[in-house]
Amino acid sequence: MPHDKIDAGDPAGRSDLPAWRTRAQRFETEVGKAVIGQERVIRLLTIALFSRGHVLLEGDVGVGKTTLLRAAARCVGGAYERIEGTIDLMPGDLIYHTYLADDGRPRVEEGPVLRAGENLAIFFFNEINRARPQVHSLLLRLMAERSVSAFNREFRFPHLVVFADRNRVEREETFELPAAARDRFLMEIAINTPADPETRRALAFDTRFHDGDRLIGSLEEGILEYDKLNDVARAIQSEIKTSDALERYVLSLWQAVRNPAEAGIEIDGVDTARLVAAGASPRGLSYLVRAARVAAWLDGRTMAVPEDVRAVFFETMAHRIFFEPAYEMRRETIARQLIDALFETVPVP
Amino acid sequence: MRASLAFLLALAALAPSAAAEVRSVHTIEPRPFGYFLGDMLERTVEIETGPDDEIVQASLPRTGASNYWLELRAIAQSSARQGDGRLHTLKLTYQAFYAPIDPRKQTIPSTEITIRGPNGSETARIPPFTFIMSPLREIFPEKSGETAETFLRPDVAPQPRRSGGLRTGALIAAGLSALFLVLLARDLAWWPFHRRPARPFSRAAREIGHALAKGGADGYRAALLALHRAFDTAAGHRLLAADLDGFLTAHPEHGDTRSLVERFFSASRAVFFGDAQREGETRLPPSELKELAATLARQERAAR
Structure with missing residues (x-):
């Protein structure tokens, strides 16, 4: 199971969860200095970090996806590598790069993935949909198993979290992520331009936001110690309780999302009996529960409640639901309607 | 003199x-x-x-x-x-x-x-x-040839009494009573109006009475569930504790009971999602739960 490997870090120590919660709040505040008006996205990102899950950000051009991920990377600490997705990027480019040295002899050096070794905390893949499927499949292994085979041996990255972003404006020269790759992301978070006029004014006129590098550089570094996060995540998963009623609730949500018509869900202009082709994988469900536990912990509770499930459901599940081709083109609106209807229909508790 | x-x-x-x-x-x-x-x-x-x-x-x-x-x-x-x-x-x-x-x-x-x-x-x-x-009668009727059959006078024929006015009045009164009973049943959401969507709390109040009468942890859970379903019906969607503010804005008639409703949600959370079953009953004792349902039902009736 993939998450066994996620948990394969230091032996479980007693983590001081209340202190870590304060630290998580500090992390949110600090990231919030760089990216304003995105409190919910920052909260989701924090949940993903403490669930040890990978995140795919999606949004228009220039809404701060890259800034957000860079800010988060700085506040998490640890080694940070990034790569830009391009159409000619090949898997090898992630592993090594070759060049002629000053002495005229060819050299082979480790690429961005291997360079930091085990300390790699965040790997940031920019514009992931511009890379070819070959690259996606390497990424698949990196995300699922947190390891890569290269130079005849296996490299392991126990603290690795992959952040990726993707703009949804263009479709030319892009490769849609395969379902298997999308399923390995814990969350797919959509970022929109802030609607609040005051935030918009600040983004446009506040000089602080003009220079991205200085903005990121001004943030406190390494608030979350990247090499402790695995232990904390494990502690959270064992400390936060999920009751029988919550388990039943999550299972009925699952049942309803796979078979919306049977659950009595109706969406305008959609035949719900023929809407969902596949999806909502068991891995997705386990991610959902993990994220819900972290959300409960961040809210200062010792038990997960339906609100926590609802808070993370769209981001953890929507990208795992695959619609029939007739509806796939309208996926964003339909997925939102489906999940809204889901929470309006499935009884709690 | x-x-x-x-x-x-x-x-x-x-x-x-x-x-x-x-x-x-x-x-x-x-x-x-x-x-x-x-x-x-x-x-x-x-x-x-x-x-x-x-x-x-x-x-x-x-x-x-x-x-x-x-x-x-x-x-x-x-x-x-x-x-x-x-x-x-x-x-x-x-x-x-x-x-x-x-x-x-x-x-x-x-x-x-x-x-x-x-x-x-x-x-x-x-x-x-x-x-x-x-x-009234002869002392020795046998002497004048009377027998037991002829001796007894026939019964007085009953006199029919006019009851038309009374009957009409009774029928009108019965008709009005039936009409009022139907109206009352509709207002209190009794059978056959017990599934009336506009009266979810009246229905819940009744179900809670039955559930609590059974007693025990199961009865209390069933009572909480009944009230949850009533909130769901009243809100038009599943209502979580976090949605309470929105619900009370849309249904100002229940605004007076906010604190009790909040306690209900916190008790329900403890019972269904916490690990302390008994904690819920101390946060909202069964008697108060019953009272809350009755109050909500009353507010619901007064509002429409």
Whole structure:
């Protein structure tokens, strides 16, 4: 199971969860200095970090996806590598790069993935949909198993979290992520331009936001110690309780999302009996529960409640639901309607 | 001499009279003959007294059996001013049950009635009344050739009574009662309106009553669930604790119970999602849960 490997870090120590919660709040505040008006996205990102899950950000051009991920990377600490997705990027480019040295002899050096070794905390893949499927499949292994085979041996990255972003404006020269790759992301978070006029004014006129590098550089570094996060995540998963009623609730949500018509869900202009082709994988469900536990912990509770499930459901599940081709083109609106209807229909508790 | 006599007379006139003043007793009697077994006879007694005198109720003859053949059925009493005195009228209704074998004289015995005045009392005597009762039948009917069949008179044919007005009234009243019952049932969401969508809390209040009557942790859980379903129906979607503000904005009629509703959600959270089952019942005891449902039902009815 993939998450066994996620948990394969230091032996479980007693983590001081209340202190870590304060630290998580500090992390949110600090990231919030760089990216304003995105409190919910920052909260989701924090949940993903403490669930040890990978995140795919999606949004228009220039809404701060890259800034957000860079800010988060700085506040998490640890080694940070990034790569830009391009159409000619090949898997090898992630592993090594070759060049002629000053002495005229060819050299082979480790690429961005291997360079930091085990300390790699965040790997940031920019514009992931511009890379070819070959690259996606390497990424698949990196995300699922947190390891890569290269130079005849296996490299392991126990603290690795992959952040990726993707703009949804263009479709030319892009490769849609395969379902298997999308399923390995814990969350797919959509970022929109802030609607609040005051935030918009600040983004446009506040000089602080003009220079991205200085903005990121001004943030406190390494608030979350990247090499402790695995232990904390494990502690959270064992400390936060999920009751029988919550388990039943999550299972009925699952049942309803796979078979919306049977659950009595109706969406305008959609035949719900023929809407969902596949999806909502068991891995997705386990991610959902993990994220819900972290959300409960961040809210200062010792038990997960339906609100926590609802808070993370769209981001953890929507990208795992695959619609029939007739509806796939309208996926964003339909997925939102489906999940809204889901929470309006499935009884709690 | 003459002057002293006049003084004495004046003294005597001024002195208070010793007792009530019964001026006359007059009876108006029915005919004194021609009575059969079971006949009624009504006597009227008029007693003229001083203006402030009145009859002592305890001295009136009691209704019921006076002796083995006579019964006093009713006694009606009235009094009115007459001239400078007062006229008391008593209507005494007797029924005679004597079965004579030949015409025979019977006597209703005399009675004494006490009249109380401002300074004492006096008795008025109602005189006896004598009348003749006759037999109803032959003593030896066999002698005139009668048999048991011919001897017995046929029963009196029943007289139909007009009941049309009463029946119409009863039918109208029954119809109105049924209509009001239907309206009341609709308002309180009784059967068959128990699934009325506009009355989810009325329904929940009833279900909670049943669930709590069962008692135990299961009963309490069922009661919480019933109220959750009512909130869901009222909100039009599944209502979580976090959605409470929105719900109360949309349904201001329940605003007064906010604190209790919040306690309900916190108790439900403890019961269903916490690990302490009992904690819920201490946060919101069953009696308060029942009361909350009743209050919500009342607010719901008042709002529409």
